[in-house]
Amino acid sequence: MTIPSFVIGIAGGTGAGKTTVARLITENVGDSVTRIPVDNYYKDLSHLPIEERETVNYDHPSAFEWSLLRTQLENLLEGRSIEMPEYDFTAHNRKSDRTIVEPTDVIVLEGIFALYDEKVTEMLDLRLYVETDADVRILRRIQRDVIDRGRKLEGVMQQYLDTVKPMHEQFIEPTKSHADLIIPEGANSVAVNLLEEKIRTEVEGNSSRNWERDSIENELTGTLEIEDD
Numbered sequence: 001m002t003i004p005s006f007v008i009g010i011a012g013g014t015g016a017g018k019t020t021v022a023r024l025i026t027e028n029v030g031d032s033v034t035r036i037p038v039d040n041y042y043k044d045l046s047h048l049p050i051e052e053r054e055t056v057n058y059d060h061p062s063a064f065e066w067s068l069l070r071t072q073l074e075n076l077l078e079g080r081s082i083e084m085p086e087y088d089f090t091a092h093n094r095k096s097d098r099t100i101v102e103p104t105d106v107i108v109l110e111g112i113f114a115l116y117d118e119k120v121t122e123m124l125d126l127r128l129y130v131e132t133d134a135d136v137r138i139l140r141r142i143q144r145d146v147i148d149r150g151r152k153l154e155g156v157m158q159q160y161l162d163t164v165k166p167m168h169e170q171f172i173e174p175t176k177s178h179a180d181l182i183i184p185e186g187a188n189s190v191a192v193n194l195l196e197e198k199i200r201t202e203v204e205g206n207s208s209r210n211w212e213r214d215s216i217e218n219e220l221t222g223t224l225e226i227e228d229d
């Protein structure tokens with residue numbers, strides 16, 4: 001059983017480069033890392049027809065099922081596996097399938113609201129905010145939404161002006177103040193290299209959470225290790 005030793009939250013606006021940063025800083029820890037996209041915790045809207053789901057404000061905190069995210073994160077931190085929901089951006093809804101996620105040494109929680117909820121934020125060992133100019137972000141978003149998410153250009157532009165931009169300013173940007181580190185221009189190589197090194201050190205056993213991990217493991221196995229020195 002693994003009790004995670006290092007939990008990282010990566011927040012930032014849409015298209016800021018959160019996923020890219022998450023991938024790059026954990027590239028060298030192999031199977032010891034699990035990525036949890038906050039997007040997977042969008043509420044299940046199966047009770048609404050697609051036309052109504054298309055009009056939901058997905059950049060408001062109320063669009064997420066926070067209680068489920070808190071519980072599942074807590075479970076992972078206590079060494080239990082979870083059934084993580086999956087999200088379908090084309091259907092604007094949660095998928096019927098869930099993914100079994102086992103706890104690993106490093107957990108990366110990533111999404112526009114990764115630093116929003118107080119209880120979730122308390123569970124993080126390192127809080128990062130990826131900051132990228134709004135013009136760069138919207139250009140990336142247009143490309144992604146049209147190509148990968150089957151959206152129409154007019155719709156993407158309208159959604160940006162109606163909800164994405166104002167919600168970013170009201171709710172997402174202020175979470176920067178909860179960050180330990182602000183990463184300018186996304187995956188810049190200096191920040192990536194420093195964070196990569198930090199994560200490697202934590203995985204190798206220098207984190208304070210390892211003390212917690214050892215004591216939980218001992219409690220569970222009923223053993224007590226006495227150090228010689």
Ligand SMILES: Nc1ncnc2c1ncn2[C@@H]1O[C@H](COP(=O)(O)OP(=O)(O)O)[C@@H](O)[C@H]1O
Pocket residue numbers: 012013014015016017018019020021140185186187188
């Ligand atoms: N530093 C960067 N330089 C150039 N392109 C980038 C950089 N970071 C991310 N991208 C590209 O921008 C797009 C959005 O990045 P992504 O990491 O998915 O953002 P987010 O997860 O914040 O929405 C992707 O196509 C990605 O390849």
Ligand SMILES: Nc1ccn([C@@H]2O[C@H](COP(=O)(O)O)[C@@H](O)[C@H]2O)c(=O)n1
Pocket residue numbers: 013014015039042058059088089091092093111112164
């Ligand atoms: N049905 C949905 C759900 C979410 N979105 C948008 O996704 C954005 C967050 O994802 P990033 O990878 O860009 O961080 C968010 O801004 C939502 O507007 C959507 O368009 N449709």
